[in-house]
Amino acid sequence: MPYLADLGVDALWITPFYPSPMADHGYDVADPRDVEPVFGDLAGFDALLADAHARGIKVTVDLVPNHSSHQREWFTDALASPAGSPARARYVFRDGRGADGSEPPNNWPSVFGGPAWTRVPDGQWYLHLFAPEQPDLDFTNPEVVEDLEETLRFWLDRGVDGFRIDVAHGMAKPTGLPDMVPMEDTGLLADHGPGDHRFDQDEVHLVHRRVRAVLDRYPGTMAVGEVWVADDARLAEYLRPDELHLAFNFKLLTAAWGRDELRTAIDHSLATVASTPAPACWVLSNHDRPRHVTRYGGGELGTRRARAAVLLQLALPGAAYVYNGDELGLPDVDLPDEVLQDPIWARSGHTERGRDGCRVPMPWGGHSPPYGFSTSSDTWLPMPAGWAALTVEAQTRDHRSMLSLYRRALAIRRSSPFCAGDHLQWLPAPTGCLAFRRPGGLVCLVNLSGAPVPVPAGDVLLASEPVVERYLPDDAAVWLHP
Numbered sequence: 001m002p003y004l005a006d007l008g009v010d011a012l013w014i015t016p017f018y019p020s021p022m023a024d025h026g027y028d029v030a031d032p033r034d035v036e037p038v039f040g041d042l043a044g045f046d047a048l049l050a051d052a053h054a055r056g057i058k059v060t061v062d063l064v065p066n067h068s069s070h071q072r073e074w075f076t077d078a079l080a081s082p083a084g085s086p087a088r089a090r091y092v093f094r095d096g097r098g099a100d101g102s103e104p105p106n107n108w109p110s111v112f113g114g115p116a117w118t119r120v121p122d123g124q125w126y127l128h129l130f131a132p133e134q135p136d137l138d139f140t141n142p143e144v145v146e147d148l149e150e151t152l153r154f155w156l157d158r159g160v161d162g163f164r165i166d167v168a169h170g171m172a173k174p175t176g177l178p179d180m181v182p183m184e185d186t187g188l189l190a191d192h193g194p195g196d197h198r199f200d201q202d203e204v205h206l207v208h209r210r211v212r213a214v215l216d217r218y219p220g221t222m223a224v225g226e227v228w229v230a231d232d233a234r235l236a237e238y239l240r241p242d243e244l245h246l247a248f249n250f251k252l253l254t255a256a257w258g259r260d261e262l263r264t265a266i267d268h269s270l271a272t273v274a275s276t277p278a279p280a281c282w283v284l285s286n287h288d289r290p291r292h293v294t295r296y297g298g299g300e301l302g303t304r305r306a307r308a309a310v311l312l313q314l315a316l317p318g319a320a321y322v323y324n325g326d327e328l329g330l331p332d333v334d335l336p337d338e339v340l341q342d343p344i345w346a347r348s349g350h351t352e353r354g355r356d357g358c359r360v361p362m363p364w365g366g367h368s369p370p371y372g373f374s375t376s377s378d379t380w381l382p383m384p385a386g387w388a389a390l391t392v393e394a395q396t397r398d399h400r401s402m403l404s405l406y407r408r409a410l411a412i413r414r415s416s417p418f419c420a421g422d423h424l425q426w427l428p429a430p431t432g433c434l435a436f437r438r439p440g441g442l443v444c445l446v447n448l449s450g451a452p453v454p455v456p457a458g459d460v461l462l463a464s465e466p467v468v469e470r471y472l473p474d475d476a477a478v479w480l481h482p
């Protein structure tokens with residue numbers, strides 16, 4: 001907690017810590033209103049919350065409405081109950097197709113590979129957009145929505161400041177569950193747009209309104225949605241005044257390191273929120289995607305670009321999410337087959353390695369694994385050799401480190417009047433560069449041109465690489481003030 005306060009974060013988002021068989025990193029929740037014993041207990045959670053609040057840090061927790069664990073009592077009851085029973089009506093059970101019902105009810109694939117349906121011994125099938133251990137709940141059932149509201153109140157009454165809503169574009173399935181237009185898979189959690197009936201159905205907004213109505217009774221709280229919807233206008237619908245407060249905009253998370261790609265991502269993100277009360281919400285990495293150091297080329301090049309990227313991210317108007325380890329410049333780790341945990345690995349027939357590479361624990365100090373993360377060398381994913389220079393301890397001592405850059409950038413962003421204002425103005429910039437000004441006066445210049453460029457007028461507030469004789473090197477960014 002002191003580390004997070006020093007880093008300068010305003011709020012935490014904690015990924016699921018609820019009792020779970022961990023078929024999907026805790027996103028298979030067996031009891032949404034308790035703490036997984038591996039992590040602690042409710043008293044420990046309350047203590048964490050109190051500690052965070054005492055330091056002025058807000059706490060948001062992950063809400064996983066779309067599905068439960070197959071070990072949630074609701075689902076074991078459903079399996080023990082006959083077809084057509086109220087216990088089954090909390091989930092999406094259907095008869096199969098074909099003369100003997102041995103074909104799945106429709107052609108939907110699971111996001112993790114394979115069909116989205118699993119057959120149970122009495123012949124019915126149940127829907128799981130993710131792993132079979134994550135049966136989808138039926139949100140047309142009032143009991144399911146009421147239970148979600150109870151979960152919200154449970155955590156709000158304990159004092160949490162808000163929620164990150166998992167698969168916030170799921171939850172509603174079209175009547176009759178029609179076949180979807182078969183489409184080429186474009187990767188995990190990709191947004192397929194129209195014709196993919198699994199996601200972004202109009203009825204999902206009813207659920208968001210119910211969530212918002214609960215939050216509105218707890219002033220100062222908020223919900224941020226994981227909404228994989230590419231279309232600006234469709235995405236904006238989730239941000240109407242009676243729905244989500246924020247939606248992650250994943251365009252920056254998925255954009256390649258290039259001037260036009262970044263500019264397009266930023267323009268679309270700003271256009272999405274322009275007609276809504278929401279600020280934009282920027283993400284460079286998360287627990288579902290390769291870390292951006294790796295995405296941008298890895299090694300020294302990836303790190304250099306990541307340094308520039310954070311100055312870009314933190315200069316933008318709106319909210320910014322930092323994934324743990326971004327601030328250390330952690331790369332993805334190449335893990336051996338036998339330690340992989342992500343269900344994608346098995347479900348893809350061992351063709352896709354999944355997301356474990358970005359989920360390796362944080363290195364705190366020392367020279368060898370587990371770098372102070374644990375008293376056991378047997379961490380849940382193994383930590384690699386060679387991270388001694390990336391530890392918090394090593395980077396704290398080095399004023400040129402990624403951690404020092406994050407700390408300075410976050411401090412300026414939080415306190416400087418130059419960062420004020422909720423929009424930006426693009427400025428003319430040398431070919432291959434991005435430049436914009438914030439209403440408070442901050443100018444951010446990012447050089448993606450392949451060669452050094454002259455730095456415009458203004459004092460240098462912060463730079464990702466040394467500015468020499470007023471030239472900004474390639475793959476670098478600078479903050480200036482008037």
Ligand code: GLC
Nearest residue numbers: 024027130166167189287288
């Ligand atoms: C979200 C989470 C991801 C999880 C999936 C299913 O996309 O971010 O980690 O696997 O939902 O719950």
